Amino acid sequence: MSPARRRVIPEATIARLPVYHRCLLQMQSEGRSKTSSEQLAEMAGVNAAKVRKDLSYFGSYGTRGVGYGVDHLLVEIRRELGLTHDWPCLIVGAGNLGSALAKFAGFSDRGFSVVAVVDIDPGRVGEQVGDLVIEHEERLAELVEEHGVVIGIITTPPAAAQDAADTLARAGVRSILNFAPTVLDLPVDVLVRDVDVAVELQILAFHEERRAAAAAAVEAAAAAAAAEQRRAANPATAS
Amino acid sequence: MSPARRRVIPEATIARLPVYHRCLLQMQSEGRSKTSSEQLAEMAGVNAAKVRKDLSYFGSYGTRGVGYGVDHLLVEIRRELGLTHDWPCLIVGAGNLGSALAKFAGFSDRGFSVVAVVDIDPGRVGEQVGDLVIEHEERLAELVEEHGVVIGIITTPPAAAQDAADTLARAGVRSILNFAPTVLDLPVDVLVRDVDVAVELQILAFHEERRAAAAAAVEAAAAAAAAEQRRAANPATAS
DNA sequence: CAGCGCTTGTTCACAAGTTCACAAAGTCGC
DNA sequence: GCGACTTTGTGAACTTGTGAACAAGCGCTG
Ligand SMILES: NC(=O)c1ccc[n+]([C@@H]2O[C@H](COP(=O)([O-])OP(=O)(O)OC[C@H]3O[C@@H](n4cnc5c(N)ncnc54)[C@H](O)[C@@H]3O)[C@@H](O)[C@H]2O)c1
Ligand SMILES: NC(=O)c1ccc[n+]([C@@H]2O[C@H](COP(=O)([O-])OP(=O)(O)OC[C@H]3O[C@@H](n4cnc5c(N)ncnc54)[C@H](O)[C@@H]3O)[C@@H](O)[C@H]2O)c1
Numbered sequence: 001m002s003p004a005r006r007r008v009i010p011e012a013t014i015a016r017l018p019v020y021h022r023c024l025l026q027m028q029s030e031g032r033s034k035t036s037s038e039q040l041a042e043m044a045g046v047n048a049a050k051v052r053k054d055l056s057y058f059g060s061y062g063t064r065g066v067g068y069g070v071d072h073l074l075v076e077i078r079r080e081l082g083l084t085h086d087w088p089c090l091i092v093g094a095g096n097l098g099s100a101l102a103k104f105a106g107f108s109d110r111g112f113s114v115v116a117v118v119d120i121d122p123g124r125v126g127e128q129v130g131d132l133v134i135e136h137e138e139r140l141a142e143l144v145e146e147h148g149v150v151i152g153i154i155t156t157p158p159a160a161a162q163d164a165a166d167t168l169a170r171a172g173v174r175s176i177l178n179f180a181p182t183v184l185d186l187p188v189d190v191l192v193r194d195v196d197v198a199v200e201l202q203i204l205a206f207h208e209e210r211r212a213a214a215a216a217a218v219e220a221a222a223a224a225a226a227a228e229q230r231r232a233a234n235p236a237t238a239s
Numbered sequence: 240m241s242p243a244r245r246r247v248i249p250e251a252t253i254a255r256l257p258v259y260h261r262c263l264l265q266m267q268s269e270g271r272s273k274t275s276s277e278q279l280a281e282m283a284g285v286n287a288a289k290v291r292k293d294l295s296y297f298g299s300y301g302t303r304g305v306g307y308g309v310d311h312l313l314v315e316i317r318r319e320l321g322l323t324h325d326w327p328c329l330i331v332g333a334g335n336l337g338s339a340l341a342k343f344a345g346f347s348d349r350g351f352s353v354v355a356v357v358d359i360d361p362g363r364v365g366e367q368v369g370d371l372v373i374e375h376e377e378r379l380a381e382l383v384e385e386h387g388v389v390i391g392i393i394t395t396p397p398a399a400a401q402d403a404a405d406t407l408a409r410a411g412v413r414s415i416l417n418f419a420p421t422v423l424d425l426p427v428d429v430l431v432r433d434v435d436v437a438v439e440l441q442i443l444a445f446h447e448e449r450r451a452a453a454a455a456a457v458e459a460a461a462a463a464a465a466a467e468q469r470r471a472a473n474p475a476t477a478s
Numbered sequence: 479c480a481g482c483g484c485t486t487g488t489t490c491a492c493a494a495g496t497t498c499a500c501a502a503a504g505t506c507g508c
Numbered sequence: 509g510c511g512a513c514t515t516t517g518t519g520a521a522c523t524t525g526t527g528a529a530c531a532a533g534c535g536c537t538g
Contacts, residue, residue: 012495018441022420036515045422049497056517064516065504081441082448089440096342100335101436106420112440151443174450175443177436181261181345183284191446193439197340197416200432201328201351202257202320204390204414207430209321211413251525275485288527295487303486304534 013054017077019044020051021110024074036067083111090149090173092164093156094119094127094134097179101153103130115147120160137164141171151175158182165192252293256316258283259290263313275306322350329388329412331403332395333358333366333373336418340392342369354386359399376403380410390414397421404431 023043027035037055041048055061055068061076062068078084089107091098094117102117117129120137127134135143143149152168154161154176161180168176169190176192178184181199184192262282266274276294280287294300294307300315301307317323328346330337333356341356356368359376366373374382382388391407393400393415400419407415408429415431417423420438423431 010495014442014445015438017445018435018438019422021441023422038515043422045424047497049499050495052515052517053496060517062516063504064502065506065514067515080445080448082444082451083441087440087444087447096339100339103335107437107440110437110441111444112437150447151440175447177439177443183258183262183282185284191443193443195434195436195439196257197434198346198349198351199254199257200416200434201326201346201390202260202322202349203253204416204430204432205321205326205350206253206256206319208326208389208414209319212321249525277485286527288529289525291486292488292526299487301486302534303532304484304536306485 009057013057016044016046016050016054017081019046020054021074021077021081021083024070024077027070028074033070034067035070035073037062040068085111087112087151088115088147088149089113089151089153090115090140090143090147090168091117091153091155092119092137092140092168093154093160094121094124094129095155095157098153098155099129101155102132112151114153115149116143118143120156137167140167144168144171144173149173151177154178154180154184156180165190248296252296255283255285255289255293256320258285259293260313260316260320260322263309263316266309267313272309273306274309274312276301279307324350326351326390327354327386327388328352328390328392329354329379329382329386329407330356330392330394331358331376331379331407332393332399333360333363333368334394334396337392337394338368340394341371351390353392354388355382357382359395376406379406383407383410383412388412390416393417393419393423395419404429 020040023040024035026043037048037051041051044051052062055073058076058080061073089112091102091114094102098117098119102114107113114130114132116135117132118135118137118140119125122136124134125136144152149171150173152165152173152175154164154168156164158180161178161182162184164180165176165178165184165186169186174190176184176186176190178192178194179196181196184194186192259279262279263274265282276287276290280290283290291301294312297315297319300312328351330341330353333341337356337358341353346352353369353371355374356371357374357376357379358364361375363373364375383391388410389412391404391412391414393403393407395403397419400417400421401423403419404415404417404423404425408425413429415423415425415429417431417433418435420435423433425431
């Protein structure tokens, strides 16, 4: 049917594209015009074969024997990621985290702009946060419509997160970034990504714990070995 | 050697344990004393078989025909995750995000406490943030030693992140949570986890972009089908 | 105390993702 | 223009993770 049959792109590849994108941007700012899978891999902290395979899902953008053109590759990745146009985002919950995100300028470079922040607390409504004024949560659907919001960002307490998600979904938002530590229950056509800092800390803690356990085991083994040595040296104490 | 030979735990399982932990806490607060893999799976948003397999890596904590004891399972998971003792954390970079994290109370429930915040900006040093006072970045090693810091949290601008990471590593910190959009280069025994909000947004954008493309393709196909139908109805225009 | 129903723990087949290895395809020097 | 060299793009082996299926084990009931 379609002449350019696009293969299905592995989720893992998609997650790496933004990293490549960032690396290429840095190369560009350093004035490099060409690069290789090797260099890009080094910079992105992955395997060179993986870089090539990842890029090959989208087409042949490199030149054999030479490498990849930084500008060209950037354009292709930007197009794949949809960074050629702007993505209006709306933040639900103007607390600590919501405010920090709203004030943060670093997303606009990549085409993401926070167009509105809502909160349910009447005391906060009207407050200035960055360039925006906090709106009441009731106006959410209106604001989504008005600004053509595509991505909703949830930074409410966990107990309110499901409500926030439902409201967003009802307003037509089909991509949600959720910072609340809750599993959201939503229609299958709404895509949710969770960012849970506590989970990340717990993963680190798990590995630290294991490290400590392993160290203890080594110590115990050493102690056992020492005991064994003593036993061997003094057979009289053996059972 | 060791009587209870521990199998190697899949990384994917480790990442789910904190979610189970959270669900069990909620069950406990609701007064439930027993549960099943089915219920837990439902709550955690995963497959029941996966829950059972994940839990079985650590031992047989359930009772066949009955299910799992909420309290018992919680204790076991807490032990596995090392949540039985406190994890002192230090934040590097007291900006928007660093301050939000420092003020956030939600980690202490799970045994993580922010014991210090450092910044390189002399203007910020001495400022109060939550219960803490911002210290100068030069005191980092001292503070790590003093509080027995195990986990370092980097919330500096990307350009300063590698420096921050090096300083942490030199101070003996071997677990780092990095919020800066940079690939950190560190000794292999230092464990790094990256939290990159921009990457999450870009992944969402990718799928939205695909959705739009798919919709366009369907439309195009419909148009083509319509054209085909017209052609068939009026063979005179065929080549 | 034996049979029955329920839920775990485990096995197995398969799906997803990674890494290797190498042919294909280009450049560059001569 | 040709041959040596470089780097891509990809098929295939391999590793890791998932989901379905089921035997084993437990409690309840009659
Ligand atoms: N602050 C952090 O550093 C941090 C870190 C990790 C995770 N989180 C998570 O992010 C979320 C927010 O954290 P925070 O520290 O900003 O909390 P916060 O209490 O400072 O802010 C929450 C805000 O949400 C508002 N809100 C409550 N219900 C709402 C609703 N239904 N609709 C709209 N707004 C509503 C509240 O009025 C409040 O302003 C929490 O779920 C927390 O677990 C925060
Ligand atoms: N703010 C957000 O919502 C947000 C969201 C996603 C990612 N991030 C990332 O988190 C990081 C911090 O963001 P932010 O908005 O808090 O920035 P910010 O500019 O508000 O804060 C950065 C702080 O780091 C300090 N700093 C700089 N160099 C340092 C060093 N070598 N040692 C110690 N401190 C140093 C600065 O003085 C400043 O106070 C950035 O890398 C950003 O990309 C932020």
